[in-house]
Amino acid sequence: MKQxxxxxxxxxxxxxxxxxxCWILEQRDGSTFGFTDHDRxxxxxxxxxxxxNGLGASAMTGGPGLATGGGEVAGALSGAAITERDxxxxxxxxxxxxxYLVNWADPSQVLLERRAKLGEVVREGNAFRAELRGLAHLLEAKAGxxxxxxxxxxxxxxxxxxxxGSAAYTAEALVQPGSDLETLRLSGLDAFATRxxxxxxLRILDGGLSGFASEIADHRAEEGSAEILLWQTLPAALADGTRVTVSAGCDKRLETCAAKFANTENFRGFPHMPGTDFVLSYPNRNTGENDGGARV
Incomplete structure (x- = not known):
């Protein structure tokens, strides 16, 4: 019950x-921004x-018990706080x-109405619309x-x-000419083989996109440079010489864990599980398999 x-x-x-x-938004890195629908x-x-930013919110919905509530918040892409690039x-x-519900004539009179998480954010021209997810949605996440x-x-x-953090698995590189929004040409990765x-x-260290990170789809080693293909398109082009870090990938197979990382003792899969074909198989007198006899 609210007091x-x-x-x-x-x-x-x-x-x-x-x-x-009033709305106070806190990004995952701790940066905090405030907005209001008041004119001051x-x-x-x-x-x-x-x-x-002319922020406004729809009516919030709720449900009984721990049912997930929700709503929307919308605003314009203006000012330094919310930008299209971010x-x-x-x-x-x-x-x-x-x-918050606030008495703007006396801001000490304030009531925290709801806490939520920003869900899907959709751009609509020069405006945006963001989904608000009640904290109960975290209870719906599957665990195990x-x-x-x-x-x-x-x-x-x-x-x-x-x-x-080892130099064998993470390296710093520089963006080279010929890069675009999906494929980066990098120098400084000569010691690493293709893929x-x-x-x-990949994480960007410099410039306006500092802090942006994306998973790497493919890596091709070439003479004097390397080509990195990203899963997520960059929101803006990177200037030549921009510093980035790239870290090794793993396809989560036991063979890779052994050959690339020498880490089989910590492998968290079950490589010897029977496959679907074995589970669905049945005795067949014509093949000599699964007939209950001893295996030769």
Missing amino acids: ISAPLAAHLAGRVTTLCA AVTVETIVCAPG LEAGFWDGAEIRT RVFSRTCDADLGDPRCGVGL WFAGGR
């Missing part, structure tokens, strides 16, 4: 109110909520949003082991144990 402060309750009970909505800036929790780069994906022939650990995580970084990750 409304006595001053705000008295204000709500009055005939005339001076109320506005309002300070909430020491965060200045700016009116410049939306395309995914910087806002999974951000936390807190919705995956039983398959391939490893279900992520390369470099505690269950895997491979140290990606060493396929399935790995």
